[in-house]
Amino acid sequence: MVPVIQIWNLAGIKFSVNKSNLVNCRPYSYQEKARMTNAVEIKNLCKDYDKLVGLNNITLNVQEGTIYGLIGPNGAGKTTLIKALVGSLKPTTGSVSVLGLNPLRDRWKLRKQIGYMPQTPALYDDLSAKKNILFFGSAQSNTGLEKKTNDILEFAELTNRANDLVRTFSGGMKKRVSLCCALVHQPKIVFLDEPTAAIDLHLKLQSWKLFRKLANDGVTLFISTHLMDEALLCDKVAILRNGKILIVDTPQKILERGKTTLTISEKGETKESIIDSTPDSLAKELQRFGLKENITCITLHPDTIESIVLTIISEKEKQEKK
Ligand SMILES: Nc1ncnc2c1ncn2[C@@H]1O[C@H](COP(=O)(O)OP(=O)(O)O)[C@@H](O)[C@H]1O
Ligand SMILES: [Mg+2]
Numbered sequence: 001m002v003p004v005i006q007i008w009n010l011a012g013i014k015f016s017v018n019k020s021n022l023v024n025c026r027p028y029s030y031q032e033k034a035r036m037t038n039a040v041e042i043k044n045l046c047k048d049y050d051k052l053v054g055l056n057n058i059t060l061n062v063q064e065g066t067i068y069g070l071i072g073p074n075g076a077g078k079t080t081l082i083k084a085l086v087g088s089l090k091p092t093t094g095s096v097s098v099l100g101l102n103p104l105r106d107r108w109k110l111r112k113q114i115g116y117m118p119q120t121p122a123l124y125d126d127l128s129a130k131k132n133i134l135f136f137g138s139a140q141s142n143t144g145l146e147k148k149t150n151d152i153l154e155f156a157e158l159t160n161r162a163n164d165l166v167r168t169f170s171g172g173m174k175k176r177v178s179l180c181c182a183l184v185h186q187p188k189i190v191f192l193d194e195p196t197a198a199i200d201l202h203l204k205l206q207s208w209k210l211f212r213k214l215a216n217d218g219v220t221l222f223i224s225t226h227l228m229d230e231a232l233l234c235d236k237v238a239i240l241r242n243g244k245i246l247i248v249d250t251p252q253k254i255l256e257r258g259k260t261t262l263t264i265s266e267k268g269e270t271k272e273s274i275i276d277s278t279p280d281s282l283a284k285e286l287q288r289f290g291l292k293e294n295i296t297c298i299t300l301h302p303d304t305i306e307s308i309v310l311t312i313i314s315e316k317e318k319q320e321k322k
Pocket of ligand 1: 078
């Protein structure tokens, strides 16, 4: 694996980090932001389809003002879970509470307080982008809607296409309009089902900046994705597979489950060791070498979140077979 970012280059000692270490650059840690109120509480939630199990005994809580990532491959149950949370699907058993309300029974009360971006945009093709956003926004709020709509169109870089019919848009542009529809009324909690799939890198980064800003302002974001790099940008993640939760933790703690390969070049000879992915383990290993002048290069290759998650999955599968 090629290290992508070089962070130190001191007196001939070069440290490089793989991009998965970028988690350390997140502006706020989950612990710093921990709040006591749960925006979402899910208990023993099950959803059986005719022949398939959609959700298998899901229990989790989402703290207010955090970004919660629901990570899993296709068919894991992400969309099913989000639909249960926004009240568009009746669970087989178990209970769900969103902002203290029952999404099915209190659907109308919840509507004004939540935003929902479905996996497949549900827009009116024969309305313009702006009219779609005004339409969805007016169903939930009326105050200052014109300005809110213009602002969100600008964020999504759609101002110059605002009056074009949505049917003339590409798939990625429709996703952006759909994201605007979910956010325009400034909801307290937003459910986003794969919001950045098919969106170009620049807007993906812009979207994550906006998500972080919203969370800092106290909005709760519940975001599904199958992209592991996005897991690193969440405060907490649940990894879902075959309708079951495999693990719930902070991205940092998940990364720490992996190993790091440390390579040190000394007098032209390369020595490799595998250490835990923690600063303590790194310090301990480096103490063996000291910072001698003849050490010319040090590189670190932490396991990627993908490989850590694959290891967790295979360990769980082995346990289940026993
Ligand atoms: N309406 C449905 N009828 C029958 N099975 C469904 C339905 N919706 C989803 N499923 C099944 O439930 C499982 C989870 O699907 P889904 O929630 O869409 O997963 P994800 O969003 O993670 O890709 C899959 O096996 C899928 O085939
Ligand atoms: Mg889905």
